Every structure is written in C-alpha cells, then in structure tokens.
Amino acid sequence: MTTLVTCPKCEAVYRRREVKAMNRDRDTFECCGVVLESWNSSRFPMFELVTPGTKPYIPEA
Numbered sequence: 750m751t752t753l754v755t756c757p758k759c760e761a762v763y764r765r766r767e768v769k770a771m772n773r774d775r776d777t778f779e780c781c782g783v784v785l786e787s788w789n790s791s792r793f794p795m796f797e798l799v800t801p802g803t804k805p806y807i808p809e810a
C-alpha cells in the first residue's frame with residue numbers, strides 16, 4: 750500500500766511505502782529542511798519523488 754505525502758513547504762509530492770528490513774533503521778526523511786517523517790524501527794518508509802516542489806529550494810547560508 751502506498752500513500753502520497755506532500756511537503757508543507759515546497760509542495761513536492763512523494764509516494765510513500767513501508768518496507769520491512771532485517772535490521773532496525775533509524776533515520777529521518779527530509780525535504781528542503783522539513784522533516785516529513787522520522788522512524789526507529791525495522792519497518793520504515795521509503796519515499797519516491799512524484800512531483801518536484803513548486804518553490805525552489807534555497808539552502809540557508
């Protein structure tokens with residue numbers, strides 16, 4: 750099952766699906782500095798970019 754996740758900042762759309770791994774994974778998924786999800790589990794999400802963000806990402810100096 751996949752769901753769509755939209756970044757609240759740049760409005761990029763990602764397809765999210767959960768995967769199950771042998772080992773626990775601890776990580777976060779960020780888009781343009783916004784943490785969309787964080788996890789610490791052997792089930793964790795994978796994100797695939799569907800639509801790039803409409804607002805350009807300008808890295809903070």
Ligand SMILES: [Zn+2]
Nearest residue numbers: 756759780781
């Ligand atoms: Zn974003």
